[in-house]
Every structure is written in structure tokens, then in C-alpha cells.
Amino acid sequence: MIAFLRKVLLGCISLLFAVVISCNSDGAEPTGEGVQNWTPLETTNLPDKRHEAAFVECGGRFxxxxxxxxxxxxxxxxxxxxxxxxxxxxMEIHHFQPVVWDNKILIAGAMTGAYPREVSLDRILIYEPAADQWTWGAEIPESRRRGGAGSVIHGGYLYLVSGIQNGHWDGWVPWLDRFDLENQTWEKLPDAPRSRDHFQAAVIDGEIYAAGGRRSSASTKQVFDLTIQEVDVYEIETQKWRTLPESSNLPIPRAGCFSFVLGSDLLVAGGESMLQRTAHNEVHALNTETGKWSLMSRFDRGRHGTGIASWENRLYTVAGSGGRGGSPELDTTETLSLDGD
Structure with a gap:
């Protein structure tokens, strides 16, 4: 009976939390003008169903x-x-954000193995689309290995942001590391204001944005609970972090979300949380000049653990999980026209 009442109480708290965090100062969820809906795309053949995966454009292909x-x-x-x-x-690879450099797809800050104690990869893994070939790259320093990290490219460097050391168990870190892609050397940079995993980073105007994510804690049975509202920003030139004002918090905190840059806007899409059993379908946009969020669009099917790619003024997403956790895995492709048609 005590356990049952505890579940009911937690459910009520989650519902109340959902109402509170999805409101801005005037009591309504941030909305954009003409919020669009993504459209399922009929394709020739289907991809493998998968989640905790990556989706990226390179050389006109996804x-x-x-x-x-x-x-x-x-x-x-x-x-x-x-x-x-x-x-x-x-080998098995998951929980990573891919980056493209020199017509190759680089994977750093990834995991391998089974839940909940996945292992962090010890090297950068490289996929070369032109040759359809996988190779191993530079070693990641043993003391800085983690998975579920954000990864971005800027100015000939790969930046690895935050992550978690022990799969979904524990070991969240606020680390920021920089890898010189020409000289193949690593450098430690200042820690972020907070740790987070299960998120994607983005670079806009020389600044690295860390939005979304959580502190996965299977060790305390809080795998999905500890989501992060705050948005942290690293100015590459000055090597300093700042946290955006509370008014710029992510409208619906969630993890497993994926990021994309559209002009000066940061898109945070999809995700999973304790607020609902289905994956989130919201695509929120942060105007980095005003610090305000809007609801840019909605997926036809909520999903987490994938990405967004663009081609000829259209956005695309595919696969991921349609529910909190690992199921159902999806193989559907969706698209959104940026022309509004």
C-alpha cells in the first residue's frame, strides 16, 4: 500500500511539474507564429529501427x-x-553526437554495451562515407572518457561537452575538452556550470550551447527524473561559461533530445522525461539574440535518441524511440519545409 501511494504521489508531482515548467511568465507555453507539423515521408526502403543513435548530413547524403x-x-x-x-x-556504439570534419563523420563521447552500466569508448571512431569504411582515430585520455556527451566542431577543433562515466548508473561530469584535429592532441578547458548527459551541444556565433539533458541515475532509480532546465553557454574566445537567465530555461526539460542550428536559433527537438510515457514531439527554438524560446514545430511522432539533418530548405528526422526508454524503436522518416509549404 505504501509503495502504491508513493507512485500516486510521484505521478501527481510529475503532472504538477509539467504544468509549471511548460508555462512562461504569462502562463502559456511559448509558441511561435504558425507552428508547423512535421509530415511522414514515404521512402523507398526503410532504415533499421534504432534509438540512442545518430543522424547527420555529409556530402548531400544523410x-x-x-x-x-x-x-x-x-x-x-x-x-x-x-x-x-x-x-x-x-562494435556496438550508442549515446553519441556525431560531427562532420573533412568529409568524415567523427564519433567521440560514445558508449558501448548493455544498460545500465555501459562503457565509454576509449577512442574516436571515424566513418568515411565515400569509402563506406570505419576506422579508429585518436585515443581519448583515460581520465576523461565518458558517454552521452555533446560534441561540436569549431575552428579546426572538436569540443566534447559534459557526459556520464558509468553508463546510466552514475558519474556525471561537467568536463569540456578540446581536440586539435590537425595535431591530434587533447586539451582540458574550464568545466561547465553543471553536469549533464543525454543531450546534444551546438555552436552559434563562436559560442557552445548546452541545453537539455539530465543526470542519469540508475543507482538511485532516477534514470529519467533529473532533467536540467538551465542553458549553459561557453564563449570560445574568452574560454568562459555563463548560464542564461531563468527566463531562458528550456520550456519543457527533457533528455534524449537532439539539437540543430537554424540561423541564429538553437533547435531542441524531441526527447524523453517523466512528464509522459510517450516521447516528446515538441521542437523548441531559442532565439539566441533575445534569449526567448518559441514552439517552432511538432513531430508527427514523438521520438528521442536520433537527430535532424537538412537539405534544400527542408529538415528531416528518422528513427529513435517513440516512448520513454527503449521502445518502440521507429523506422519512420519525417520532414518539415522551412518555406512553410
Whole structure:
């Protein structure tokens, strides 16, 4: 009976929390003018169902990589709407944010293995689309390895932001590391104001944005609970962090969300949280000049653990999980026209 009452109480708290955090100062969820809905896309062939994966554009093609189990790369040609298969990675890889450099896709800050004590990869993994080939890159210093981290490229450097050391168990870190892509050397930079994992970073006007995510804590049975509202920003030139004002907090805190840059706007899309069993379908946009969020669009199907790619003024997303946790895994592709049609 005590356990039952505890579940009811937690449910009520979660519902109340959802109402509070989804409101801005005038009591309504931030909305954009003409909020659009994403459209399911009929494609030739389907990709593998997967989540905790990555989706990125490189050379006019989209690449769906990684996820639970060892799955081949799925390659999408947006000009023909066709999915084809690429090679399999050398091992299981998941919980990472891919970056593109020199026509190659780099994977750092990834995990491998089974929940809840996944292991962080010890090296950068590289996929070369032109050759459909996987290779291992530089070693990540043993004392700085983690998964579920944000990863961005700027000025010939790869920046690795925050993450978690022990799978979903514990070991959240606020670390910021910089990898010189030419000299193949690592450098420690100032820690972020807070730790977070299960998020994606973004670079806008020489600043790194860390929004969304959580502190995954299977050790305390709080895997989905400890979401992060605050947005932290690192100015690359001055090497200083700041936290945006409370009024710029993410409207619906969630993890497993994915980020995309659209002009000077930071998009935070999808995700999972204790607020609902289904994955989130909201795509929020932060105007980095005003610090205000708006509801930019909604997915046809909520999802987490994937990404967004763009081509000819359209956005695309695919796969991910449609519910909190690992199921159901999706193989659907959706698109959004930035022209409003």
C-alpha cells in the first residue's frame, strides 16, 4: 500500500511539474507564429529501427549510425527519397553526437554495451562515407572518457561537452575538452556550470550551447527524473561559461533530445522525461539574440535518441524511440519545409 501511494504521489508531482515548467511568465507555453507539423515521408526502403543513435548530413547524403546492437549504416538520398545500406561499425556504439570534419563523420563521447552500466569508448571512431569504411582515430585520455556527451566542431577543433562515466548508473561530469584535429592532441578547458548527459551541444556565433539533458541515475532509480532546465553557454574566445537567465530555461526539460542550428536559433527537438510515457514531439527554438524560446514545430511522432539533418530548405528526422526508454524503436522518416509549404 505504501509503495502504491508513493507512485500516486510521484505521478501527481510529475503532472504538477509539467504544468509549471511548460508555462512562461504569462502562463502559456511559448509558441511561435504558425507552428508547423512535421509530415511522414514515404521512402523507398526503410532504415533499421534504432534509438540512442545518430543522424547527420555529409556530402548531400544523410547517415543514420549506431544505436543499440550492431547495425549497419543507413544512408538516405534526399533527392530520390531512397534508403540504402552501408557497412557495420566494428562494435556496438550508442549515446553519441556525431560531427562532420573533412568529409568524415567523427564519433567521440560514445558508449558501448548493455544498460545500465555501459562503457565509454576509449577512442574516436571515424566513418568515411565515400569509402563506406570505419576506422579508429585518436585515443581519448583515460581520465576523461565518458558517454552521452555533446560534441561540436569549431575552428579546426572538436569540443566534447559534459557526459556520464558509468553508463546510466552514475558519474556525471561537467568536463569540456578540446581536440586539435590537425595535431591530434587533447586539451582540458574550464568545466561547465553543471553536469549533464543525454543531450546534444551546438555552436552559434563562436559560442557552445548546452541545453537539455539530465543526470542519469540508475543507482538511485532516477534514470529519467533529473532533467536540467538551465542553458549553459561557453564563449570560445574568452574560454568562459555563463548560464542564461531563468527566463531562458528550456520550456519543457527533457533528455534524449537532439539539437540543430537554424540561423541564429538553437533547435531542441524531441526527447524523453517523466512528464509522459510517450516521447516528446515538441521542437523548441531559442532565439539566441533575445534569449526567448518559441514552439517552432511538432513531430508527427514523438521520438528521442536520433537527430535532424537538412537539405534544400527542408529538415528531416528518422528513427529513435517513440516512448520513454527503449521502445518502440521507429523506422519512420519525417520532414518539415522551412518555406512553410
Amino acid at each position: 547517415y543514420l549510425l549506431g544505436g543499440r546492437k550492431v547495425k549497419p549504416v543507413d544512408i538516405f538520398d534526399p533527392a530520390t527519397g531512397t534508403w540504402t545500406k552501408g557497412s557495420r561499425p566494428p
